[in-house]
Amino acid sequence: MGALHSTLLYLILLHSCKTIVSYKDQEWKKATATYAKDSEGSLITEGACGYGDLHRSSYGKHSAGLSTMLFSRGSACGACYEIRCVDHILWCVLGSPSVVVTATDFCAPNYGLSVDYGGWCNFPREHFEMSQAAFAEIAKEKADIIPIxxxxxxxxxxGGMKFTMSGSSHFYQVLISNVGLDGEVVGVKVKGSRTGWIPMARNWGQNWHCNVNLQRQPLSFEVTISSGKTLTSYNVAPANWLFGQTFGGKQFQHE
Structure with missing residues (x-):
């Protein structure tokens, strides 16, 4: 029984360690939030992360723009955050429900205004500009700014990760979206049938590029997320792929 007890304790501790690694910011942190009005309920249709139409990319109304402090030059794109309204009896929805949003845009600073009066996204303030629909799930829409x-x-x-092709004959770019688990892609490699594995550089947001002609060959991708996990999707795009097309790959699974 002693050996069995030790084994069970080890497995519990191992699971706990993996949970800590999967997303490093488990503790609740203080910030503020506002919302951007949009007739379709999403934040915007073109954002700094490059996802394009947020409804088509599946993020839809559960999207948010992050201040400079949180955006981290685009590396936070695709990350998921649970948000709840706190400490405001007039504005918070009763019971303090939470909502999970995806980082899809950059909330630009306005240094002509004070951080307390309009410069919500000025460095080093931590702020979320939410979609109107997501904001309404945790606070009353007549609120100007709320503590969260x-x-x-x-x-x-x-479904699986999505790979959207763009570029030209000697400049290849891929947008990676619908990433599970961490959501935050930190490294990408691409491989054609006539090449080895080629490291790609972040162009902007979650657009990654390399200066290689990859046309007329099937493409495979190796994607690494912020926890260090790596997933390889082989032959995602067929040899006759075209710029503008989107293909599905594997997906990171919860343990």
Whole structure:
């Protein structure tokens, strides 16, 4: 029984360690939030992360722009945050429910205004500019700005990662979206049938590029997320792929 007890304790501790690694910001942190009005309920249709139409990219109304402090030059794109309204009896929805949003845009600073009066996204303030629909799930829409708590959480995605092709004959770029688990891509490699594995550089947001002609060959991708996990999707795009097309790959799974 002693050996069995030790084994069970080891497995519990191992699981706990993996949970800590999967998203490093488990504790609730203080920040503020506002919302951007949009007739379709999403934040915007073109954002700094490059996802394009947020409804088509599956992020939809559960999207948010992050201040400079949180955006981290685009590396936070695709990350998921749980947000709840706190400490405001007039503005917070009763019961303090939470909502999970995806980082899809950059909330630009306005240094002509004070951080307390309009310069919500000025450095080093931590601020979320939410979609109107997501904001309404935690606070009353007549609120100007609300105090919140937030924490990183794993992303729940339906289907596999998506790879959208763009570029030209000697400049290849891929947009990676619908990433599960951490959601935050930190490294990408691409491989054609006539090449080895080629490291790609972040162009902007979650657009990654390399200066190689990859046309007329099937493409495979190796994607690494912020926790260090790597997933390889082989032959995602067929040899006759075209710029503008989107293909599905594997998905990071929760343990």
């Amino acid at each position: 708590q937030y924490r990183r959480v794993n992303c729940q995605r339906s």
